[in-house]
Amino acid sequence: MNEEGKKISAWQLFFDDISMLFLIGLVIPTILYLLWGVMEYANAPIASITP
Amino acid sequence: MAANALEFRTCPITGKKVYATAQNLIWANAVTAVVFILVGGLAALLVLLTRWPAVHLLSPDLFYRILTLHPIAALVAWIIFFEVAGLYFGCTVLLNSRIAAPKVAWLAYFLMLVGAALVAVEILIGNADVMFTSYIPLQASPLYYLGVILFAVGALVACGIFFGTLAIAKAEKTYEGSLPLVTFGLSAAAIIAVWTLASGAIIYIPTFLWSLGVIKNIDAAMYRLIFWGFGHASQQINVTAMVSVWYLLGVLTVGLKPVNEKVCRSAFVLYIFFINLASEHHLLTDPTLSPAHKIANTSYFIYMAALASMIHALAIPMAVEVAQRKKGYTKGIFEWLTKAPWGEPGFPALVFSLFIFGFIGGITGIVNGTEQLSIKSHNTWAMTGHFHGTVVGGTTLAFMGLTYYLIPLVFRREIIGKKWATAQPYIYGIGLIIFTLSMIAAGTLGVPRRHWDITFADSIIPFSFDPTAILLVTLTALGGLTAIVGGAIYVGVAVLSVFFGRKLAPNEAKLI
Amino acid sequence: MAITSPETYWWKPADKEEKLWITIAIVWCLILFTMMPLWHIVGGQNPSVEPLKIRPKDYEKISDAFIEKYKIGEESGIPVVKPPDGADVYLRGQMWNWMPILELKKGVNYKFHISSIDLMHGFSLQPLVMNFQIVPGHDNILNITPTSSGTFHIICNEFCGINHHTMVGKIVVKD
Known part of the structure; x- marks a missing residue:
């Protein structure tokens, strides 16, 4: 809200909120890339030695 | 270095305030960057003259050593030092602000300098013939990994200084309304950098301990996954910083004004959210990792970051055209381009x-x-x-x-x-x-x-x-x-x- | 300008040209994305889909047994192995060769298990230029059917130490 009473778009406020963007920017690749990937490697089966 | 924290001059061209402390920091980081591109360029010359079969200059051991040095100097040190200079420029000069905690910023600079020098020396004396990627189980000396960690911590602190300065500028109302687009783009780069450097810490600290013998085993594929969270994502910092510099060069050469702030900023926000997923690009032919993980990540989640680049690819030439047409270059379809400042370095660059x-x-x-x-x-x-x-x-x-x-x-x-x-x-x-x-x-x-x-x-x-x-x-x-x-x-x-x-x-x- | 703060209300609709361009870009993104899962169904060449870890020592034992069982000769000190049709094939990356030399039959499907017993290696099949990352501790499982006969070479395209550039393997496909 500014002096003229016209409302600033919520999207504009969201884009100005660097700390919120920062948080989302850290969370998305951490979950989608790092955690998911680490879980796949950790849970992969290990071959037994019977050729 | 001993400048008063509140001493500033007013730029005769832009009318912006330039604080002496910030100016010295920008100077030190930029000059160091140029020194490293010199080292990286010399290494490039040696690598090139060896790969050229007609010359085949270096012996294999020297070749692999110099090939390890080249990206450390040219890809990591040159670019990140310059980016730190760019970040400080974006948060101080462009916002009329003083810099947050200049002493800490100098600490960051020296951490990066010592780290980069340590890595370079370790490579040159033959303690780290492991390539830029240092894939496990290939092992370098502990000092090599320590150097990378020091550099990354320094760069992380520099990002902190950037965000701190944004907060100061906002609190002291040195600008009104939203951040300028260039500073917004640099903020995106800094956010991407934080995730990148955190990934670097997650992988280099255990690797350092492994080189000391404290940790016995690190899974080679897991190393690749997390390493590329650092190695590839640092290129995403470069992309984002570069796009911000494109807008800046547009301002300096033709007086560019974004046609639509919403469109340009949305593209930067898409970078922040999705571009780091592209670390997956290195893992597509790897064993064990599932196609689902590969597809979701390699596509930056349905190519959202590629969409962002497509948006910039339209927004920048469009804004240049609009700026040129405002200057009166309106003849035909392309006068705005032919009459562009091709005779000064910024525009062709x-x-x-x-x-x-x-x-x-x-x-x-x-x-x-x-x-x-x-x-x-x-x-x-x-x-x-x-x-x-x-x-x-x-x-x-x-x-x-x-x-x-x-x-x-x-x-x-x-x-x-x-x-x-x-x-x-x-x-x-x-x-x-x-x-x-x-x-x-x-x-x-x-x-x-x-x-x-x-x-x-x-x-x-x-x-x-x-x-x-x-x-x-x-x-x-x-x-x-x-x-x-x-x-x-x-x-x-x-x-x-x-x-x-x-x-x-x-x-x-x-x-x- | 892009170095000054924008006007107070900058959240405004995009122009017609901008909207058109963005729409085209989104369609292009969707096509690119869809092609990848689709190729798993309709395509012939995909990276490994079977996750499997294997200890380098175990892999060495299994691949040694494989070589011994199907060995038909030797070439410059490297065993030549001719596995039966449809067999599991073990191709080992090690400093600095690909072990063994394989003799395969055209049109027959083999299940390849490619791994390393020391460092990271890069499987690069020439002259087709098909490349896979070979990671110690992991089994890169690929179903491969040779569709043409002839001699193929495998070079290493991941740095694996001082003699990395000498690491060449061979696959011979017979009719």
Whole structure:
């Protein structure tokens, strides 16, 4: 809200909120890339030695 | 260094406040960056002269050593030091603000400097012939990993200074409303950098302990996953910083005003959210990792970050056109382009950077980054060609163009050798176009990256490439040598101007 | 300008040209994305889909047994192995060769298990230029059917030490 009473778009406020963007920017690749990937490697089966 | 924290001058060109503490920090980081591009460029010359079969200069041990040094100096140190200078510029000068905690910023600088120097020395004395990627189980000395960690911590602290300064500027109301677009873009780069450097810490600290023998085993594939969270994502910092610099160069050369702030900022927000997923590009032909993980990540979540680049690819030329038409260049469809300032270094640097990044680096990146097509290009020279298109033709060339303006604007020195400076982006750009295209073509014929002898003279099982491949390698060498000449001109002009250029009078509004 | 703060209300609709361009870009993004899962169904060449870890020592034992069982000769000190149709094939990357030399039959499907017993290696099949990352501790499982006969070479395209550039392997496909 500014002096003229016209409302600033919520999207504009969201884009100005660097700390919120920062948080989302850290969370998305951490979950989608790092955690998911680490879980796949950790849970992969290990071959037994019977050729 | 001992400047008063509140001492400032007013820029006669932009009317912005330039604080002495910030100016000194920008100076130190930018000058250090140029020193490292000199080291990286010399390493590039040696690598190139060895890969050129007709010359084949270095012995294999020296070749692999210098090949490890080249990206450390040119990809990591040059670019990140310059980016820190750019971040400080974006949060202080562009916002009329003083810098947060200048002493801590100096600490960050020295951490980065000591880290980079340590890594370089360890490589040169032969303690780390492990390539830039240092894939486990290949092992370097503990000091090598320690150097990388120090550098990364320093860079992380510098990002902290950037965010701290944003907070100060906001609290002290040094600007009104939203951040300027360039600073917003640099904020995106800094956010991407934090995730990148955190990934670096997650992987390099255990690896350091492993090199000391404290940790016994690290899974080699897991190392690759997390390493590329650092190694590839740091290139995403470069992309984002480069796009911000494109907008900045547009302002400095033609007075660019974004056509639609919403569109431009949305593209940066898409970068923040999705671009780091592209670390997956390196893992597409790896075992064990599932296709679902590969597809979701390699596509930046349905290509949202590629969409962002497409948006910038329209927004920047469009804004340049609008700015030029406002100046009265309205004849025909293309007068705005033909009458553009081609005779000053910033504009050709912008155009070559946009073109090489988009059409050579970007398109090959998207193609090679699809899951199945990666099989055709993984670890071939096509990859090397791709990322020289993005990071050298794109980022480095944009940063070079910006340097010619930072020197008079921030360091208040006149450029020495303006004709050389103007010719430089053309020489560097054309050299790189020949270099990257030949390299990619050679790669599609199977020429591998990181390889001392593609004639396989010492192999037990004989093998030789199609002669076309050797021809393309030679062309690559010629293009590369041209680019190195351009790089040498850059270093020469930058160093001479910074140290010996005529000092500009306080009110002298002279740009180039 | 892009170096000054924008006007107070900058969240405004995009122009017609901008909207058109963005729409085209989104369609292009969707096509690119869809092609990848689709190729797993309709395409012939995909990276490994079977996750499997294997200890390098175990892998060495299994691949040694494989070589011993199907060995038909030797070439420059490297065993030549001819596995039966449809067999599991073990191709080992090690400093600095690909072990063994394989003799395969055209049109027959083999299940390849490619791994390393020391460092990272890069499987690069020439002249087709098909490349896979070979990681110690992991089994890169690929179903491969040779569709043409002739001699193929495998070079290493991941740095694996001082003699990395001498690492060449061979696959012979017979009719």
